[in-house]
Amino acid sequence: MNWLLDYVRPKLSVAKTEKDVPDNLWDKCPQCDAMIYGQELAKNLYVCPHCGYHLYLRPRKRLNMLFDDSEYTYLETPKVKEDPLNFKDTKDYRSKLKSAREKTKFDEAFVAAYGKMGGHGVVVGVMNFNFIGGSMGIAVGEGIVQAAEFAIKHHMPLILVTASGGARMQEGILSLMQMARTTLAVKLLKDKHLPYIVVLTNPTTGGVSASFAMLGDITIAEPDALIAFAGARVIKETIKADLPAGFQKAEYLKKHGMVDMIVDRKDLREKLICLLNLLSNTFVKGE
C-alpha cells in the first residue's frame, strides 16, 4: 500500500487566516547581538543574517513556510477537560492558560494543519514554545493523537515540528500519560507504514523528547537546537562539574547518533519534499 496513491481528499474545511501578531521593528540576535530589521529577519525565516543563528519561528510562519503556496487548513483544536487538577501554585493555572491564549492567539501549545508539500498531501503539526513553554498537557497530547488519526484516515505522512520544555506539570499525572498516548499515536502510524518525520527545533526537552519527538522514522534537527532529556542545570548541579562544549546541542546529538541530519531552515522545505519523494517512490510488494 502506498500512502501517495491512496491519498483521500479530506472533507474538513475550517480554513482560517488570522492576521499575524505584528513583527517588532527591530530584533536583537541572541547569539551575536546584532540588531536586525524586523522585515529582514522575517524574510530570512528568522535566521540571523549575520551569524546564522536560528531564532524561534512561530507556528503560523512555520506552516506558511512549509506548505505549497502557504496554503493549508487547520485541524480543529480538540476539546479536552481544562485544568483537570484545579491546579494552583503562586498563580492559578487557568489564569496562566488565559494569558497564554491572549499572548499567542492560539488555544494551546500545539496546532496541526493539512495541505500539500511538493504536491504530497501531508499533515504538519507544530508546537508553540510561546504557549507555556510549549509544554505538553492533555490538549497537546490529544492534538498529536488526532493529527496522527487524521493522517491515517487520509493516508498522509505526518511531520511534527517540536519545541517544548517537556510535560505540563500543572496537569500532573495526566500530562505524563500524554507521553504514552503520543507514543501510541506514532505506533499507529507505523502500523500503516505512513512516514513520520520529526523536526526538532530549539528547545526540545523532557517528556516531549522522551516520547514522540525521538521516535521519527527520520529525525531532522535545526542547527544549534537544544535537544535534551534532563535539563543542563540539573545535571550540572548533580555532578558539580562543567559540561562538555556544545552539550545537548543538535550537533552533539548527531555526533552521538541520535538525529539523522541537521538542516538549515532555508533548506528545510526542500529537504522534506525530497524525503517525501523518496519515501513515496517505493516498490509494490509482489509485482
Next chain:
Amino acid sequence: MADKTIYLDFEEPIYKLESKIQELKSCCDDKLAKDFNKEISNLEKKVQQMLKETYSKLTPWQKVCVARHANRPHSIDYINALIDNFMPLAGDKSFGDDEAIIGGLGFFNGQSVMMVAQEKGNDLESRIRHGFGMAKPEGYRKAKRLMDLANHFNIPIISLIDTAGAFPGIEGEERGQAEAIASCIMEGFKLEVPYIAVVIGEGGSGGAIALAAANRILMLEHSIYSVISPEGCASILWRDGAAMKKAANALKLTAQDLYKFGVADEIIPEPCGGAHRFREETIKRAGDVIAKHLAELKKMTPQNLSKDREKKFLAMTRIAKEG
C-alpha cells in the same frame, strides 16, 4: 529504645509509645510481669489505634515519605517472595548492564513470567550498584530487550516500578536517554502478551512510564506516581524547594488520585501502618492482586491484548464523544 531511623517525622508519637513499650518489656522481671503485661497490651492497642488514625488520613506529602521509606519492600523482595526459580538476565546487548533495572524469567504461581523491575538498593553498597534506582539508557534498552524476548515466547510481563526518575547526567544524554525511554514505551504497545505494571513505591515521571504502558496499572495504597517530584515542582513553580508539601498537594500524585483519574486500575491495600512495617503481608497481597489480573488477561487473544492496551490509552484523558 525503638530504632528511630525507621520512623517518619509525623510518626513521632508512635515512636514514643513504641519506645516505652520496649522499655517496659526489657526491664520487666517475673514479679512485675503481670502488671506490666497489662500495661504493655494497653499501650500496644493504643499504638494500633494511632497507626490506624495516622495511616487512614495520610497527607499527599506524608504518602511521598512512606512511598520512599527505606524499609519498604523493594523489587528484589517481591521477586524473592513471589517468583520461583528466578533467572536474572543481564545487559542491553549493546552497551552494558544497568542494574537500576533488574529483570529475568521465573515462575509466578507456576506460570512463566518476565520480570522487569526497578531496584533502588537497601544500603550504600547496593544503592550504588543499582544506581539508586535511576536507570540509564542501557537500563531501558535492557528492559525493552527483555519485553521483546517475552513477547517472542508468549510469556506475560510484570513490571515493578520504584524510581525517583531516569538518571540525569552526561552519560545518559550522550547515549540517548530520551530515545531509550521513548522506545521502551513504544515496546509496551507492540506486545501481544499480558503486561501488568505495579507501582510499588515511587513512580517518578518518564523513568516510570517507560515501564508502564501496560494493560493494567496497579498501585500500592501508599505509592505515588507523578509527572515530577514535589521538590522539583516546588523549585520550578514556587521557586522555593521548601514548598514541596504544597506541590505534593497540587500534583494529585497519590494512588487514590490516580484511581479517580482512571490511570490506576486497582489499588492494592497495605496493612495498617504501611508496607515498611508489614513487608511480607504487603508482598502477599500484591501477589494476589497481580494473579487476579493475570488470570483475566490470559483469557484474551494476543491481538486483543494489544488492542486492549491501545484502547485504554486512547480513551485516557479523552472526552467521550456524544451520540
